[in-house]
Amino acid sequence: MGQLAHQCDYLLGDSELKESLKHEKFDIALLDAFNPCSFLVAEWLGLPYVAFFPGNLLNVHQIALPSPLSYVPVYRSQLSDHMDFWGRTKNVLMFLCSSIAERHIQAPFHSVIQKHFRTGVQPSLSDLYRKAELWAFNTDFSLEFPQPLMPNTLLVGGLLSKPPEPVPQDFEEFISKFGEAGFVIVTLGSMVSSVPLSELLQEMNAGFALIPQAVIWRYHHSQWPEDLQPAANVKLVEWLPQNDLLGHPSARLLVTHGGQNSLMQAVYHAVPVLGIPLFGDQFDNMVRAEVKGLGLALEATELRREGFAHIMKRLITDKQYKTSALALSVIHRSHPLSPGQRLEMWVEHILQSGGGAHLRTYSLQQPLYQQYLIDVILILVASLLLLLYTLIKIGRTVNRMIRNTGKLKSN
Template identity: 35%
Template sequence: RAPFILCPLFVVLVPTLYPVCHGGKVLVVRLEGSHWVNMDILVKALHGKGHLISVLRTTKSWYIKEESSYYHSITVPATKGLNKEFLEPLISKFIEYAMSESTFINSIKLQMELFAAKSSAHEMQCEMLSSMFGDKNMMKKLNESQFDLVLADPGWGSGAILAYYLQIPLVFNVRWTTTGEGHFDIAPSPVSYTPITGTGFTDKMTFKQRLKNILHYFLTLYQKYVLVKPKYQAICDKYLQPKVDFFELQQAADIWLMRVDFVFEFPRPTMPNVVYMGGFQCRPSNPLPQDLEVFVQSAGDHGVIIMSLGTFVGQLPKDVVADLTDEIAAAFAELPQKVIWRHIGDKPATLGSNTLLVNWLPQNDLLGHPKVKAFVAHGGTNGVQEALYHGVPVVGIPLFNDQHDNLIRLQERGAAKIVPPHTLDKTVFLQALQEVLHDPSYRMNMQRLSRLHKDQPMKPLDQAIFWIEFVMRHKGASHLRTESYKMPWYTYHSLDVIFSSLCIILFTIITFIFVTIKLCSRLCAKMKIKSE
């Protein structure tokens, strides 16, 4: 009789041993480069939770492969793309600007170059959207796929447009949108204490800095309404019915997964549907490969410095690269520490015996090694977050884009030292290294930031997955989304109320003056009659 008694118990217990997974269908609208590196982490995590992932790519995609074990690709034909051939000359030009003296004129030139490049990139996205909407079979398949959610990077506008067309919820994996830093599109952002990306300012600005901050803000408005919106609005007007405002589509996203947190970012206003997942890509370190471990251990008590300036430094003109790398190598050679340097290009002439050059390094695992004393970095978001996670102080050499702003946030908290590229020579770089290595406040401050970052009720990646699944379960998150984006700008700023109030006050004052004058004139007339 025992088997018969155990059978009902078996039926009850077995389902509890294996978690029930209700997988959803997610359409991922991606962006190339480091943005895809971030998105890829989310895609793998969602796949691991049992969700079916489809990734939109073009035939010109650089990072996103057509074949994958954890996603299905939807490939759109394209004549141009944001690929290696497009990006390398552009980034080379930006780095050359960084190597020149930082002046207002150079800053404006850089902004103009950046605007032109972004304009070209957005044109490519609009061509991709036109190609998709023109392919009736593709759009029919997308509709029939019955996706539960669009997960998009709002650096391109295509994700918001496709989510609206398919009438499904939209989640952003965001730090940048089509026109700038994500908070400026979704939350109140007073420019008196909210620095515009590219200024290099903190949240404590002087009068002169606030003036420059406002000028940069107006530049972003020019980019937003002159360079970006007309391109995407033309797609909306042609293919979406009824016609909608493109920026309203972006602001209508259900959840904004923000790739920062307030351990790193300056405090600022936010909104209920903004979820902070800064450092979601970070993880505990794994053991190093044997050859690297032997090299690290050979450093003894002096410890190790690791350096990586990203892959694009190799695209600089050789004379500029040689000058820069020779100065860096000469400074390293003066130190008792061992150095692991991710270097692409010719071997520096001044390379010391304490420096190991590698084409690739396990950055996260090295940063988590107890013998690593400092990290020389260009200030990319991924590297900065990993250094913060592991509590390793940074010597920053910002080259382009948001890198200087990222490093400013660490320097302001006493965890980094910035060396502007145009000032870098052996002496300056060596002084910065020695300051970070020998002043204990840098490591103490960075480790404090690391403790704050890790002291959370839920890991950032788990929190991101929870909110993505939350949106799928509830078919959106409209209860968290403000409706302010539907207001005209003058209503949002209460200018209509202010104007009406001023009119009423002015009318009351004029009426009072008019009545007073009339009364006074009548009183004077009566007094004149009596005196006569």
């Protein structure tokens, strides 16, 4: 976030760029909601905006979505919607700490706001999040836990998924060598493919050597250890057509870091997954994949070749994972409109109706203590305690009067 704030300061300091954007007279902005600078640019330009978040429904209380803590997991809790007592306790405590985390995340942008916005009109990121005409999330209920949504919330998971095209000839020739055994696709994200992780690579490579499937592994050759020879069934590539490979009839498994786009493509093409989450929302994403029966997760620090190979064989041979993947694919693909069409339709609706005010609830203007009725609960509890105190005082007074009356009679 510090780096994004630095880039934002540089961008907002480019007067020529800002003026050229202003002269374009845009009708609306579609923002990458992961980067807070997107909101600041739209605010500086005075544009209404639709916020697109590239992950699942995380930290939705920031935009006043109802998020009952009894069954809506908090970000990084690694909980499902089925929580026992200790799970609910953990979820509540993490929610209470989340406001501290949010302030820490937003802090690098405070100086940017003070520098580039006039005093008196300096926005807060929290206000800008709530100001969005529409929020679109890269998920849907094939993979997400059921939870309440508001009219200005849209689920468009699977934007990158589509019917497969034929894969390049060199890929097809490699796959065909392994016949009915099929192949495994391996992609751990662009960041991990650009850094050396020698011990992890060695264990994964040795684990792949223990399975009969072909392995197509996306990894930058320049970062591959010179002393590590890829297994005979492994094809290392710097780029792969992931959507087309997942849609290939011989695809048996996706080994992934648990990125949202990869999981949604696996759901679309009904391919089981083995997740190795590394950072961010990937841990929560894999909890959802496991609960839904799409696959299993394995911690990178615990990955050993024999166990790695065993889990891959289990996911490929145990039909329950393929069956679950097919059921999730039906849920995901049976919507009458594609994710792209849904997003396009709602953006058009916002433009034609002059904004999304009619979709935003009043809760966006309420502080947390009002949303969660904390003030009402405190007043009711205080009133009850006052009533009990009054009744006790009256009871003691009456009791004392009765005792005094009895003593007078006996005298």
